[in-house]
Amino acid sequence: MSAPIRVLVCDDQVLVRTGLVTIMDAQPDIEVAGECGDGKAAVELAGRLRPDVVVMDVRMPVLDGIAATRLLAGAGVARPVKVLVVTTFNLDEYVYEALRAGASGFLLKDAPVDQLLHGIRTVSTGTALLAPEVTRRLVGEYAARIRPVDGEPQDLPLTPRELEVLRLIADGLSNGEIAARLVISQETVKTFVSRILTKLDLRDRVQAVVYAYRHGLAT
Missing domain, CATH: 1.10.10.10 (Winged helix-like DNA-binding domain superfamily/Winged helix DNA-binding domain)
Known part of the structure; x- marks a missing residue:
């Protein structure tokens, strides 16, 4: 069997973060490498833990998800990390900026569990998680x-x-x-x-x- 996908979960809402961790821990092919509540901690932990994917919230204290994504996956980063941004419908602009910052894709926070797991697996392979209709919407x-x-x-x-x-x-x-x-x-x-x-x-x-x-x- 191949090694499990190591994921770092970053969300400042404890209940949301706990829910994400619980869902991922139940999957045989996914391993939670760590968790944190702000972008600065995500950057520091990613450097130490070397996760395959960082599941990143957008609005967080200390350092927001966009800035953290740029430090983790932006142009010029020596060892970029794949970042999957999670957001809500009314934050399209933040999502767009996160994609420009280097994120490999995004999901909505109210997405079904299977979409979240599919997203993590997709991004871990190096494939962008950006549905064509979403591309049209954002670019338009x-x-x-x-x-x-x-x-x-x-x-x-x-x-x-x-x-x-x-x-x-x-x-x-x-x-x-x-x-x-x-x-x-x-x-x-x-x-x-x-x-x-x-x-x-x-x-x-x-x-x-x-x-x-x-x-x-x-x-």
């Missing part, structure tokens, strides 16, 4: 906040087809939807996505969306 509302650079980059190391796939990712299309649009297989789409992330030195689809908007490749 906050794309204007991403300051674009001047013009399309001239040295973009992508083939025309890869560039087309990147634009469709930025539009919020899933692999299946991209495959249907381009009349290719989903496996081929996965190959294109992998190449795009590698060539542009991006971690996941979330970063690809932000990259596309920053460089004027999507509207």
Whole structure:
């Protein structure tokens, strides 16, 4: 059997944190490496415990979840940690900023238990947890906040087809939807996505969306 997914839980509400820990402890493939109640403690514990995933609240004392995420998973971090942000419906803007800070995805606090567990497992594999409809919603509302650079980059190391796939990712299309649009297989789409992330030195689809908007490749 493979080693369990080690998770650090960070939430300033004790009851919420206890509930999350209890749920995770009951799973044979998930191990709670530690827990804390603020972002500063999360950064310190992550450095010491080396969890596979940090489940991070947004609004917390001392250091908020966005700032903590940037320190754990942002650009330039030597050993980035995968961060799964938890939030509520009325905090979309905070979620968006957390994704820009380096989070691999997010869930709502009232999500069913199976979604939480699926989210942890998904993020632990290096896959972004960002549903296509959520991509459309967030990008549609906050794309204007991403300051674009001047013009399309001239040295973009992508083939025309890869560039087309990147634009469709930025539009919020899933692999299946991209495959249907381009009349290719989903496996081929996965190959294109992998190449795009590698060539542009991006971690996941979330970063690809932000990259596309920053460089004027999507509207």
